[in-house]
Amino acid sequence: MNVIVVGSGIAGLTAALHAQESGHAVTLVTKGLLGDGCTRLAQGGVAGIYGPDDSAERHATDTLAAGAGLSDPAAVSVLVTDAAERIAELIARGVAFARSPAGDLLLGREAAHSHARIVHAGGDATGAAIDAALIGAVRRADITVVEGAFLVDLVVEGGAVRGIRVLVGGSTTDLSADAVILATGGAGQLFSRTTNPTGATGDGIAAALRAGAAVADLEFVQFHPTVLDAGSPFLISEAVRGEGATLIDAEDRRFTFDSHPDGELAPRDVVSRAIARQAAAQSAPVRLDATMLGAETLARRFPTIDRVTRERGIDWASEPIAVTPAAHYLMGGVATDLVGRTSLPRLFAVGEVARTGVHGANRLASNSLLEGAVFGARAASALDEPWPSPSAARSGASPVFAAAVTNRVRSTRSGSTTIDRSAVQALMWQSVGLLRSDAGLAQAIETLRRWKADAPAPRTVSEHEDANLLLLAEATASAALARTDSVGSHHRDDVASPVLETA
The missing domain is CATH 1.20.58.100 (Fumarate reductase/succinate dehydrogenase flavoprotein-like, C-terminal domain)
Structure with missing residues (x-):
C-alpha cells in the first residue's frame, strides 16, 4: 500500500515507522524540516510507567477526571493499556529516559496525576530526545521524506481520500496515495499568546474540514498556566510545580487554593483561570516561586528552563518569576475511532490534529506524547483493515462541524x-x-x-x-x-459556577 503521512512530530514519525515496518511504501511530508513541530519543545515527559502502588486503571481514572467527564473511556483504556509498550519502543529506538543508579526508570509526578508515573529525558528536554531518536530512525528506514511541502488540500475522489495537494517551492502538485495519515498538529497560532511554534496553524484540520471530514470538540483549547510573562512565550514545565514550586500573588500568598483543593497541582484549566483572575485583580502578573528547590536542583532537573531564564536575565533560583497562561494544546480536532480512522474513507488522523476522545474537555499532563505514540502505531496497524461503515461521533463529542459550515x-x-x-x-x-x-x-x-x-x-x-x-x-x-455550559477548558463567565472548582 502507498501511504502518505503528513507531519513529523511523534505521532507522524511513529506512524511512518510502523507503516514502513509493516511493508507499506511510505512517504512522509512535512511543512518545514523534520523536527520543526511541537514534539521537540515538550518539556514534560511521557506518562505510563506504573510503580507498585500505581496501575493503568489509576492512570485511566486520573485521565477521565481531568477530562471533566467527557473523555471516551474506551479511548482512555487504549491509551493506558498500550503505554508501557510504546515507552519500551521509544527506549529501543534510542530515547535515554532518566534512570536511578540502580538502572530503574525515574518517575515524576505532574498536576492531576495521583502517582509518579512520568518518564523524562534530558531533564526538561523529553520532546527533543524523542524527536532526535525517531528522526534518526526515519532517516535510516526506507521512507521517502519530503520537507518544505505545505498541505494545501486533501484529494478526494469517489468519496474517499486518494492523496494530497501540496505547495512546494511556489508550485502546487498532487501526490497520490492509498491512504493518508494526518499528523499535522494543532492550531496554537489561533491565539496571540501560545507555546506553539509559528507553524502550528491548523493546516490538517482545515484541510479535513474542506474535504468534509467530521471535526469535533474544537472549543476545548488548553491554556498552559505557566509561561514567562515577558518576552517571547517560553513554557515553564508543570513538572516544576510537581517538584514543589508554588504560585504566589502580589502578597506572596498561594492563591490557587482559593479555586481548588489541590492548589498548584489542580488541572491545568483551573490553574490557568485562577492565574488570569488573580493577575487581573492585582493588575500585575502572578509569580512562580521555585527558589525552595535551590540552584543546583533547578539546573540539574530543568536544564533548558534554567538556561533560557538566565539568558533572559532571570535568576529563578533566587527570586520568583512572573508567569501567565498561553494557548498550549487542542483537545478537539478531526474525529477518529480507536485506530485513527476518520469519517472520510482512507483518511486517518493521529496526534494533536485528531479528536481521539482521550482528552475530553481537558488534557492530563504528559498524555499528549503518549497519545501520539499510541495512536500513531495503531493507525499504521489498521492500514490493511477494511474501512468500517459510517458511524456517529463517539459519546461526549461536541456538535460535529464539517465543510458545509465553514468552507x-x-x-x-x-x-x-x-x-x-x-x-x-x-x-x-x-x-x-x-x-x-x-x-x-x-x-x-x-x-x-x-x-x-x-x-x-x-x-x-x-x-x-x-x-x-x-x-x-x-x-x-x-x-x-x-456549548452553553462550562466544562473543563471551556469556561463561560455568563454561566453560574461554584467559587471552588472541582474539575
Missing part, C-alpha cells in the same frame, strides 16, 4: 485586502480564550465572518496559513457558542 474561504472576491493574522489572534485571545461569554462569542463570530467574506484566495504558504486560521477561528468560536 467559504475559497469563494472570495478578488482584489480584497489580506487577512490580518494578528487581528484574528487578538480577537480569539480576547473573546474565545480562557474566559468566554455568549455576547463575546457571538460578536467574535460576526467579526470573523465579515473578515472571511473579504479574504482573498490564498496563493502563498503564509496566505494559506492565514486562511486556515480564519476557517478554524470561526469553527472554534461557533463550537464554543454551541
Whole structure:
C-alpha cells in the first residue's frame, strides 16, 4: 500500500515507522524540516510507567477526571493499556529516559496525576530526545521524506481520500496515495499568546474540514498556566510545580487554593483561570516561586528552563518569576475511532490534529506524547483493515462541524485586502480564550465572518496559513457558542459556577 503521512512530530514519525515496518511504501511530508513541530519543545515527559502502588486503571481514572467527564473511556483504556509498550519502543529506538543508579526508570509526578508515573529525558528536554531518536530512525528506514511541502488540500475522489495537494517551492502538485495519515498538529497560532511554534496553524484540520471530514470538540483549547510573562512565550514545565514550586500573588500568598483543593497541582484549566483572575485583580502578573528547590536542583532537573531564564536575565533560583497562561494544546480536532480512522474513507488522523476522545474537555499532563505514540502505531496497524461503515461521533463529542459550515474561504472576491493574522489572534485571545461569554462569542463570530467574506484566495504558504486560521477561528468560536455550559477548558463567565472548582 502507498501511504502518505503528513507531519513529523511523534505521532507522524511513529506512524511512518510502523507503516514502513509493516511493508507499506511510505512517504512522509512535512511543512518545514523534520523536527520543526511541537514534539521537540515538550518539556514534560511521557506518562505510563506504573510503580507498585500505581496501575493503568489509576492512570485511566486520573485521565477521565481531568477530562471533566467527557473523555471516551474506551479511548482512555487504549491509551493506558498500550503505554508501557510504546515507552519500551521509544527506549529501543534510542530515547535515554532518566534512570536511578540502580538502572530503574525515574518517575515524576505532574498536576492531576495521583502517582509518579512520568518518564523524562534530558531533564526538561523529553520532546527533543524523542524527536532526535525517531528522526534518526526515519532517516535510516526506507521512507521517502519530503520537507518544505505545505498541505494545501486533501484529494478526494469517489468519496474517499486518494492523496494530497501540496505547495512546494511556489508550485502546487498532487501526490497520490492509498491512504493518508494526518499528523499535522494543532492550531496554537489561533491565539496571540501560545507555546506553539509559528507553524502550528491548523493546516490538517482545515484541510479535513474542506474535504468534509467530521471535526469535533474544537472549543476545548488548553491554556498552559505557566509561561514567562515577558518576552517571547517560553513554557515553564508543570513538572516544576510537581517538584514543589508554588504560585504566589502580589502578597506572596498561594492563591490557587482559593479555586481548588489541590492548589498548584489542580488541572491545568483551573490553574490557568485562577492565574488570569488573580493577575487581573492585582493588575500585575502572578509569580512562580521555585527558589525552595535551590540552584543546583533547578539546573540539574530543568536544564533548558534554567538556561533560557538566565539568558533572559532571570535568576529563578533566587527570586520568583512572573508567569501567565498561553494557548498550549487542542483537545478537539478531526474525529477518529480507536485506530485513527476518520469519517472520510482512507483518511486517518493521529496526534494533536485528531479528536481521539482521550482528552475530553481537558488534557492530563504528559498524555499528549503518549497519545501520539499510541495512536500513531495503531493507525499504521489498521492500514490493511477494511474501512468500517459510517458511524456517529463517539459519546461526549461536541456538535460535529464539517465543510458545509465553514468552507467559504475559497469563494472570495478578488482584489480584497489580506487577512490580518494578528487581528484574528487578538480577537480569539480576547473573546474565545480562557474566559468566554455568549455576547463575546457571538460578536467574535460576526467579526470573523465579515473578515472571511473579504479574504482573498490564498496563493502563498503564509496566505494559506492565514486562511486556515480564519476557517478554524470561526469553527472554534461557533463550537464554543454551541456549548452553553462550562466544562473543563471551556469556561463561560455568563454561566453560574461554584467559587471552588472541582474539575
